[in-house]
Amino acid sequence: MRSTLKIFLYQGTSNGEVDFEGLRSFLQSLLPDISVQLREEFISHFALPFKEEEKKIEEVARTLAQAKVRNIREKWKRQEPLCGEIAYERRYLFTPSQRPSGILYDAWQLQRILRDLMPPSECDWEKIHVAITNQLFGTWDGGNFHYHCRTAFFGFPSLISTTGMVEAPAKPRSFYLKLQMGIPREFLQTEFQGRFLDPGDPRMTEVLKGYVLQALFYHLTENPFCSDPDCRLFNAHWQEELIRAQLRDGADLCPVHRETLKKILRGEKNPR
Ligand SMILES: [Zn+2]
Numbered sequence: 001m002r003s004t005l006k007i008f009l010y011q012g013t014s015n016g017e018v019d020f021e022g023l024r025s026f027l028q029s030l031l032p033d034i035s036v037q038l039r040e041e042f043i044s045h046f047a048l049p050f051k052e053e054e055k056k057i058e059e060v061a062r063t064l065a066q067a068k069v070r071n072i073r074e075k076w077k078r079q080e081p082l083c084g085e086i087a088y089e090r091r092y093l094f095t096p097s098q099r100p101s102g103i104l105y106d107a108w109q110l111q112r113i114l115r116d117l118m119p120p121s122e123c124d125w126e127k128i129h130v131a132i133t134n135q136l137f138g139t140w141d142g143g144n145f146h147y148h149c150r151t152a153f154f155g156f157p158s159l160i161s162t163t164g165m166v167e168a169p170a171k172p173r174s175f176y177l178k179l180q181m182g183i184p185r186e187f188l189q190t191e192f193q194g195r196f197l198d199p200g201d202p203r204m205t206e207v208l209k210g211y212v213l214q215a216l217f218y219h220l221t222e223n224p225f226c227s228d229p230d231c232r233l234f235n236a237h238w239q240e241e242l243i244r245a246q247l248r249d250g251a252d253l254c255p256v257h258r259e260t261l262k263k264i265l266r267g268e269k270n271p272r
Contacts, residue, residue, distance in 0.1 A: 003033045003267065004126050007216065012041035012133035013162050015097050019205040020132075026209050031216075033265060041096035042131040042157065046117035051094065060117070061090035067109035072147040075140045076106040099135070101163040107137040107153040114157055128219045129157035130212055136163045151211065151236075154224050158215035162204050165211075169239045171196045196239035203247055210246040213253065220264050228254040 007027060011020045020038050027036045039045050043060070050056045065081035065088070092099035114131060115123075122129070137159060138147040151164040161168075170176075175192050179185060189198070197203065210232035217233060218224035226233035229244055231254035236242035245251065253261060 003265070005128065006035045006037065006126060007031070007128045007130065008037050008039050009212065010039050010042040010045060010129070010131045012096050012131060012135070014134055017134065017162060017200055017204060018132065018208060022205055023208055023212065027212060030261075031265065042114055042129075042133070043117065044094050044096055046119075047093060057090065057093065058086070060113070061086045061093060063113050064089040064105075067105045067113060069104040069106050069138060069147050072104065072138075073145060075142075076109060101134045101136055103136065104147065104149065105135060105137045107139050107150055107159065110135075110137050111153060111155055111157065111159060114159070123156070125219075128216060130160060130215045131157050132160050132162070132208065134162050136161055136167060152214060154215055154218035158218065160208065160211045160215065162208070163199070165204065165207055165242070166197045166199055166201070169236050169242045171239050195243065197242070206251070207242065207246040210251070217257070217260075221260065226254055226257055228256075230254060231257055233257055
């Protein structure tokens, strides 16, 4: 029986960085009874109907400018953004593929802004919205008193960042040691080649498969992660863990999660 679940993947990265059709067909073949659809970038998709409404567009740009983390050592608090910051957001609202990825946003704020853009007809638990973006977001760590970049931030909608994949999981310790010893970064990039993701890395699409699966498991079981380092749901804190979970030959879900997925596909409730 065809499931009523629908997965929407939003294409918010620079041109050519991700093979979205490849990602969609991977999910579609894994989940044959679930509809998997591609949509354009999240904000332009949902803001398009009121593109001509000056006040609304200005408000979206203002809230985005407000969501920016201004100091990574200070917890986000609401501040009135500068005109230039609002203008920056506005410039890229409908041209997301040209948008630079230098700003860090507070993940909670960014998710709330995206959620507020969705009409009620899109907000039900049968629809899984996964906003894939090249923008960087992070969460406040109250223990260490600073922001951490995140690869993904699950919820409604789930956010996955290709820039976060490069920036959030740590590179090998020896990379940082050698950097401190003064060895040029370009030299180290060659020495450590393949051991971490670089911006625009051609392996991004393959890595995204695992993160979209984590978003799916979050949505269906409330737990996106697995403790098995060979499972696509492993919560990687190091680049080498990410590469092992998502890029080794035959990367897949572990047997437990393959079984859980089968139960989901059979329509069993609470397949935890
Ligand atoms: Zn697993």
